[in-house]
Amino acid sequence: MSLVDDVLVWSAELKDWQRDALRRLFIQDALSPADLENLIAMIKEAHGNGPASPERASPLTQDHVAGVGSGATVQLLGLSNLSNINGFPAGRGVDLQPNGLTVLFGENGVGKSGYARLLKNTCRARRRDNVRCNAFGAAGVPAADVSFLVNGHAQQATWTQGEPSNSDLSMISVYDAACAMDYVEEEGTPVFLPYGLGQLNRLVLAQRELHRIITAERDAVALSAGLFDPVRGETEVGALIKELGVVTDVEVMRTLGTLSEEDETRLQQLAQALQDMNPEPKAQALDRQSERLEVGAQHAVSGYALVSDEAFQTLRRLHDENIEAEAAYQDAQKNLQVDDATLPGTGNALWKLLFEAAERFSTIDAYPGHAFPHTEDGAKCVFCQTVLTPDAQQRMRDFSTFVNEHAAANASAAANALRVALAVLNSADFTPLDAPSLTELKAVAPDEHAHLVAVCEAWKLRRTWLVTAVETNDWTLATPAFPDGDRLEIRLHRLIEANESAAKTLRESDDPESRARLQEELKQLRARQAFALLLPQAEQYVRNSIVRQNLDKCLAALSPTGVSTKMTNLARLYVTSALAEAMTAELQLLGYRRDIQPELAGRTSAGTTKVTLKIKGSNLDAHHLLSEGEQRAIALALFLSEIRSLPHHSAVIFDDPSTSLDHRYRRKMAERLASLAVERQVIVLTHDAVFLTELNTAQRKAGVEASYKSVRWDNAPGQVVDGLTWETMNCKMRLEDIAEVAQEIQKTMGTYMNDDSAQAVTRAYGKLRGTIERAVREEFMNNTVQPFSDVVSVESFGAVIGHTQAEWETLIDIYDRSCEAIEAHDTPAERQLPIPPPEQLLRDVEVAVDLIGEAAQRRKVYERARSDRNAARKKPFQAA
Incomplete structure (x- = not known):
C-alpha cells in the first residue's frame, strides 16, 4: 500500500467535515475564506447543534488524489477537441510523443499555461487550478478529449471540468513550482513531505485556523455575570442566578421574572403590613x-x-x-x-x-x-x-x-x-x-x-x-x-x-412567627421584582452560554492530535533511508556539489510532523545555509526520489521547472530530464529559451528521441505547431525552414523576380547568415561557447579540428552573399548588388547543409573515440 492509499483508507474514519477539508486540500493549494466558512458551518452542524450547512460535505475519494488509480504505466498521446478553454478556438489540440522527450515551448500569453492547467487537471496534479474559460466569451464548461496508452494499449477519455477524471491518467506525475512547495516551507526551510503527508500537514494547519476563527467567535460572545449581582442572595432568584447558564430552565426563569397583578398587590400589602x-x-x-x-x-x-x-x-x-x-x-x-x-x-x-x-x-x-x-x-x-x-x-x-x-x-x-x-x-x-x-x-x-x-x-x-x-x-x-x-x-x-x-x-404581622414568614415572602417578591428588570439580559445570557458551549464543542472537535499521530506514523513508515539515499543520488545528478552534506531528519512542530532537510554538523536551519536555487534543486531531487520509488514508468510532466535556477542548475536539470526520458515519457512546458537550449543539447547527447513543439498565436492563442520558433531552432531546423521558403518563392514569383519576391529572398538570406553563425558555434566549434552562458567547455573543444581551406572559403562565400543580400547596412546606389534568385538561395542552403553535416560527422567521430578512450581507462580498475 502506498502512502496516499493509506491516507485514503484512514480518512474514512474521519468526520465528514474533515474528509471534505482533506478533499479540498488535495485539489487546491490552500483553503479560501469561502472554504473556511463552509467548513465552519459543517463543524457547527456536526458538533455545535447548528443548522444544516448550506453546502453538504463531499468526502475525499480516490478521484481527488493524484497517483491513485490502476497502477499501470500510462503514456499521453495527445489532447484534442478542446472547448471553453482560455481564449482558444474550439477544436484546438496537441499531439504528444509517447516515448522520450516532448517539449512545448511558448512565450508569455500564447496559451502555454492553458495547456499546462489542462494537463494538470486531466492527470490530477497534486496542486491544480481550475481551467479557465474565455473571459470575453460565452460561459461554458471546459472539456477535452485525451488519448493515452495504458500498458501499451490505446485508450481515450473525455475530461470535463467538475467531473472525475480517468483513474489511469492519475498515474502520471506532475512537477511545477506549486509542487515544489511540498518540499519547501513558507519560511524557506527545505522539508520533505511525500505526497499525502503534505496534505495532512495542511489539514492540521487548517484545523488550527478554524480553531482560531471559532475561538474569536466564541470570545466575542459576552458573558457578563456581574450584571446580576444586585439580585444575588438567599432567594429563589439568587439560586437561579448562581447556576445561570446552559442548565437554566428558561420557562422557570421567566415565571420568576414576571409578576402578576396579584403578585404586585401582595407585595404592596406585605410592605404596608410589615411597617405598621x-x-x-x-x-x-x-x-x-x-x-x-x-x-x-x-x-x-x-x-x-x-x-x-x-x-x-x-x-x-x-x-x-x-x-x-x-x-x-x-x-x-x-x-x-x-x-x-x-x-x-x-x-x-x-x-x-x-x-x-x-x-x-x-x-x-x-x-x-x-x-x-x-x-x-x-x-x-x-x-x-x-x-x-x-x-x-x-x-x-x-x-x-x-x-x-x-x-x-x-x-x-x-x-x-x-x-x-x-x-x-x-x-x-x-x-x-x-x-x-x-x-x-x-x-x-x-x-x-x-x-x-x-x-x-x-x-x-x-x-x-x-x-x-x-x-x-x-x-x-x-x-x-x-x-x-x-x-x-x-x-x-x-x-x-x-x-x-x-x-x-x-x-x-402582629404575630412574631407569622411576621417572619411574611418578611421572607416579601423578600422573595422584592427579589423577583428586581429580577424582572433584568429578565431580558438573563435570557440573552442563557442564549450566549448555549452558543459558547456549542462553540467549545466545536473547538474540542478541532483538536489536531489524531491527524498529527497519523502523520507521525506515516512518516515513520514511508520516509525510509532508501528514500534519503535516493534524494542524495538525485542531488548529485542535479549538480549539487557543495561540501555541505544534507540529510533527512524527522521533527514535530506544533502538531505537524515534518521530515526536514538538515545539514550535517550544523545547528542552523538549512534555509540559512542554502540559496533559493539550491533549495529548488533539492525540491526537484525530492520529487525525483519519489518518482524512483513508483512501481510503474508512467509519464512525468514538468511545467517551467527551471524557475529560480541559475545556468549551472539549468544545465544539470536538462541533463537529468533527458536521462529520465530514456526510461519514461517526459513532457516539458517552458518559456525559458536558455533552458530550451540546454534541453536540446542534453537530449542530443543522451541520444533521446525528442519532439519540439511551439505554442503560438494565429488568430487566437493556443495553436501548436511542430518545431520551434526561429529563435529556438537549431541550425538544421533553420536550414530546412529556409529551403521551404526558397521553394515557395520559386513557385509564386513567375519568370522575373518582383519586389515582393526580392524582399522575401533578402529576408531568407538574413536568416541564412544567422544560421551560419549558429552552425559555427554548434557544429564547427562543437558548442564550446554557448549563448547566455559564461562557461567555456574545454572538453568540447576537442572536437574542434582543422578544416580545409576549400570548406572555409565555400562557407565564407555563402556568408558573404548573405551579408550582401540583407539590408543590415545602407550602401551607395553604385555599390548595390543584384538580389540572388531563389535558385541560388536553394543551392547555398544545400551547400551549407553539406558543410555542416561534414562538421557534425567529424564531431561524432571524435565523440566515439573519446568514449572508447574513457572505457579503456576504466578497464584496469574494473579488473582489479
Missing part, C-alpha cells in the same frame, strides 16, 4: 370597606340584570306582545260595533271600565248569587233599572261575551306587564356605592373607581336607549356597550378578596 406597629385598626377598616363593596357588588348584579342584553330581549318581547294583543282587541271591538244601535265608543277602554263596574254592582248588590249579566225574565238593567226586554237581554249577553273574550284579556295583561317592567326600569338606582364609598374607592383603587363610573354611565345610557325604543318602536339604533373587562361585581369581589387578604396579613 398596630395593624388591627387598619384590618378593621378593611373589613368595613369590604362590607360596603359587597353591597355595591350586589347592587351591580341588579343593575346588570335590568339593562343586560337578556333584559332587553324580554322587554322587547313584552312590547311586541302588547302591540299584538292590542291589535287583536281592536279587531274584536270592530265586531261588537256591527249594529248601528250601539253607541259610539262602545267596546273601548272607558266603556269597558263602565261595564266592569256594572258587573261588580250586579254581583255584589243588585243580584247576589247570579252571574252577570242577570238576564232572566223580570231582571232589570243595573244602569236604568227597567225590566230588560228580550233584545236588551241579548245585548247584555253579547256585551259580556265581548268583555270575557281572550283578546281583551290578553291585551290587558300585556299592557300591564309592559307597564310594570318600564316602571321597574325607570325607578332603578344605578349608583351601587354611596358618595363616601366612591370617594374611598377612588383613593385606594383609582382604576376600579374609573371602571365603576363608566359602568354606571353605560347602565343609564342603555336604560335611555331601551325606553326610547319602546316609545318609538324603533329598535335599529346601536345599543350602547359596556366597558371592556370583567363585570363590575367580579372586580369588586377581587377588591374584597384583596382586602380580606390584606386584613389577614395585617393581623398575622
Whole structure:
C-alpha cells in the first residue's frame, strides 16, 4: 500500500467535515475564506447543534488524489477537441510523443499555461487550478478529449471540468513550482513531505485556523455575570442566578421574572403590613370597606340584570306582545260595533271600565248569587233599572261575551306587564356605592373607581336607549356597550378578596412567627421584582452560554492530535533511508556539489510532523545555509526520489521547472530530464529559451528521441505547431525552414523576380547568415561557447579540428552573399548588388547543409573515440 492509499483508507474514519477539508486540500493549494466558512458551518452542524450547512460535505475519494488509480504505466498521446478553454478556438489540440522527450515551448500569453492547467487537471496534479474559460466569451464548461496508452494499449477519455477524471491518467506525475512547495516551507526551510503527508500537514494547519476563527467567535460572545449581582442572595432568584447558564430552565426563569397583578398587590400589602406597629385598626377598616363593596357588588348584579342584553330581549318581547294583543282587541271591538244601535265608543277602554263596574254592582248588590249579566225574565238593567226586554237581554249577553273574550284579556295583561317592567326600569338606582364609598374607592383603587363610573354611565345610557325604543318602536339604533373587562361585581369581589387578604396579613404581622414568614415572602417578591428588570439580559445570557458551549464543542472537535499521530506514523513508515539515499543520488545528478552534506531528519512542530532537510554538523536551519536555487534543486531531487520509488514508468510532466535556477542548475536539470526520458515519457512546458537550449543539447547527447513543439498565436492563442520558433531552432531546423521558403518563392514569383519576391529572398538570406553563425558555434566549434552562458567547455573543444581551406572559403562565400543580400547596412546606389534568385538561395542552403553535416560527422567521430578512450581507462580498475 502506498502512502496516499493509506491516507485514503484512514480518512474514512474521519468526520465528514474533515474528509471534505482533506478533499479540498488535495485539489487546491490552500483553503479560501469561502472554504473556511463552509467548513465552519459543517463543524457547527456536526458538533455545535447548528443548522444544516448550506453546502453538504463531499468526502475525499480516490478521484481527488493524484497517483491513485490502476497502477499501470500510462503514456499521453495527445489532447484534442478542446472547448471553453482560455481564449482558444474550439477544436484546438496537441499531439504528444509517447516515448522520450516532448517539449512545448511558448512565450508569455500564447496559451502555454492553458495547456499546462489542462494537463494538470486531466492527470490530477497534486496542486491544480481550475481551467479557465474565455473571459470575453460565452460561459461554458471546459472539456477535452485525451488519448493515452495504458500498458501499451490505446485508450481515450473525455475530461470535463467538475467531473472525475480517468483513474489511469492519475498515474502520471506532475512537477511545477506549486509542487515544489511540498518540499519547501513558507519560511524557506527545505522539508520533505511525500505526497499525502503534505496534505495532512495542511489539514492540521487548517484545523488550527478554524480553531482560531471559532475561538474569536466564541470570545466575542459576552458573558457578563456581574450584571446580576444586585439580585444575588438567599432567594429563589439568587439560586437561579448562581447556576445561570446552559442548565437554566428558561420557562422557570421567566415565571420568576414576571409578576402578576396579584403578585404586585401582595407585595404592596406585605410592605404596608410589615411597617405598621398596630395593624388591627387598619384590618378593621378593611373589613368595613369590604362590607360596603359587597353591597355595591350586589347592587351591580341588579343593575346588570335590568339593562343586560337578556333584559332587553324580554322587554322587547313584552312590547311586541302588547302591540299584538292590542291589535287583536281592536279587531274584536270592530265586531261588537256591527249594529248601528250601539253607541259610539262602545267596546273601548272607558266603556269597558263602565261595564266592569256594572258587573261588580250586579254581583255584589243588585243580584247576589247570579252571574252577570242577570238576564232572566223580570231582571232589570243595573244602569236604568227597567225590566230588560228580550233584545236588551241579548245585548247584555253579547256585551259580556265581548268583555270575557281572550283578546281583551290578553291585551290587558300585556299592557300591564309592559307597564310594570318600564316602571321597574325607570325607578332603578344605578349608583351601587354611596358618595363616601366612591370617594374611598377612588383613593385606594383609582382604576376600579374609573371602571365603576363608566359602568354606571353605560347602565343609564342603555336604560335611555331601551325606553326610547319602546316609545318609538324603533329598535335599529346601536345599543350602547359596556366597558371592556370583567363585570363590575367580579372586580369588586377581587377588591374584597384583596382586602380580606390584606386584613389577614395585617393581623398575622402582629404575630412574631407569622411576621417572619411574611418578611421572607416579601423578600422573595422584592427579589423577583428586581429580577424582572433584568429578565431580558438573563435570557440573552442563557442564549450566549448555549452558543459558547456549542462553540467549545466545536473547538474540542478541532483538536489536531489524531491527524498529527497519523502523520507521525506515516512518516515513520514511508520516509525510509532508501528514500534519503535516493534524494542524495538525485542531488548529485542535479549538480549539487557543495561540501555541505544534507540529510533527512524527522521533527514535530506544533502538531505537524515534518521530515526536514538538515545539514550535517550544523545547528542552523538549512534555509540559512542554502540559496533559493539550491533549495529548488533539492525540491526537484525530492520529487525525483519519489518518482524512483513508483512501481510503474508512467509519464512525468514538468511545467517551467527551471524557475529560480541559475545556468549551472539549468544545465544539470536538462541533463537529468533527458536521462529520465530514456526510461519514461517526459513532457516539458517552458518559456525559458536558455533552458530550451540546454534541453536540446542534453537530449542530443543522451541520444533521446525528442519532439519540439511551439505554442503560438494565429488568430487566437493556443495553436501548436511542430518545431520551434526561429529563435529556438537549431541550425538544421533553420536550414530546412529556409529551403521551404526558397521553394515557395520559386513557385509564386513567375519568370522575373518582383519586389515582393526580392524582399522575401533578402529576408531568407538574413536568416541564412544567422544560421551560419549558429552552425559555427554548434557544429564547427562543437558548442564550446554557448549563448547566455559564461562557461567555456574545454572538453568540447576537442572536437574542434582543422578544416580545409576549400570548406572555409565555400562557407565564407555563402556568408558573404548573405551579408550582401540583407539590408543590415545602407550602401551607395553604385555599390548595390543584384538580389540572388531563389535558385541560388536553394543551392547555398544545400551547400551549407553539406558543410555542416561534414562538421557534425567529424564531431561524432571524435565523440566515439573519446568514449572508447574513457572505457579503456576504466578497464584496469574494473579488473582489479
